[in-house]
Ligand code: NAI
């Protein structure tokens with residue numbers, strides 16, 4: 197543990213070793229370069245962190261390759277790999293408040309959210325996939341002739357993983373847990389905005405006793421460290437979560453290097469469809485949380501709220517009242533519901549969408565102004581009278597900006613919901629089971645929620661249709677992304 201940072205109100209946050217983790221050692225970048233990670237509540241630097249680039253990626257690949265080919269990892273009893281994952285889950289839980297504070301500091305999200313989601317859910321995820329480690333097996337297949345044919349589900353090898361800043365510890369868990377359960381070795385690049393919790397979990401990974409070179413952590417920037425991972429000739433697979441634009445680059449890099457398989461979890465513009473027969477209070481709160489949770493910085497944010505014409509006016513008025521009552525402020529205050537956005541870039545992007553909504557003729561019913569000049573705070577915004585073709589209704593905003601759009605009838609709303617390049621999630625609110633199922637079947641999205649929103653669980657697969665991604669994470673489906681099938685045919 198390197199340093200302790202003192203914040204106002206007697207809060208002390210311990211900072212991890214701000215270095216790269218390669219072959220179970222904390223090291224500086226080969227270039228010696230570092231970068232600042234910033235506290236979004238103040239805009240001030242928290243600390244300098246070692247900045248990985250291509251040379252460090254090479255070093256980490258060598259460590260991970262050695263660990264895969266010659267280390268104890270791949271051939272140790274699968275149950276032992278599972279036990280290491282369970283131990284990591286326990287360590288995360290026993291450091292819960294410290295990790296939640298570190299995330300609130302580096303990402304800006306409320307400590308309450310960081311505790312309930314960012315710490316609690318990764319622990320569940322590591323435990324779940326730890327349980328799978330010794331339950332992954334192939335089939336015996338009765339082929340023609342006098343042969344024994346069976347399949348083995350083998351690890352893919354050295355895996356590169358690139359994650360975003362919106363749920364740093366959770367995205368890390370979604371990537372690491374299935375890859376480790378299946379016996380791969382890993383290089384993971386956390387987002388440059390939020391490297392600190394990944395490094396603290398790196399310390400816990402060492403404490404849990406993972407062998408050398410199995411998990412390597414490379415904080416750094418996308419175009420340098422990230423791109424070096426995507427194009428590396430000796431990385432066997434890349435898993436990425438982030439923007440659709442970078443998803444395209446990752447696939448290109450794979451095509452131009454060694455054709456490594458790629459899994460992508462990308463952006464969304466998820467429709468949240470509300471019929472007029474609902475319990476209005478419940479639907480309004482559901483739509484509110486479905487959009488404003490995590491400052492709206494969520495890939496499955498319900499950012500197109502389709503509301504049936506007959507309840508539209510009422511729904512808008514009450515959604516505006518709810519958005520106005522959302523408590524924006526210091527992430528360390530337990531009452532806070534909405535912290536700052538992650539950085540200046542994200543603030544600028546979100547503000548430019550608010551301007552675009554106004555200039556394209558939507559009605560800004562509340563919010564949308566920056567709060568103060570210190571940190572990256574913005575008032576939760578609600579737009580009414582939004583049309584399908586406006587930028588705020590077509591592009592991923594990734595911020596606390598809700599667009600409420602009127603509709604009439606099931607067929608119409610399904611068609612309009614599908615008019616997007618994205619297909620990550622959707623929701624439908626109604627008491628009518630036929631309508632609920634018609635929408636669930638008709639909407640092209642990887643997850644559909646009925647009378648709820650953002651219900652995510654380690655055991656249920658998650659991922660996108662269309663340009664929201666390739667492959668599924670979590671659950672049994674998530675395991676398939678980290679194994680390859682070998683047929684063994686033996687003459688009898
Ligand atoms: P991004 O896609 O640039 O960053 C995500 C990760 O990719 C980071 O670790 C970054 O360092 C890395 N990266 C960036 N360029 C790369 C490259 N050329 N090669 C390899 N890795 C690279 O997303 P960013 O800039 O942080 O946010 C921009 C927008 O992306 C957001 O406003 C939001 O719309 C979307 N986004 C979606 C996320 C999701 O969960 N689906 C998460 C984060 C952002």
Ligand code: MG
Nearest residue numbers: 233234302389
């Ligand atoms: Mg930061």
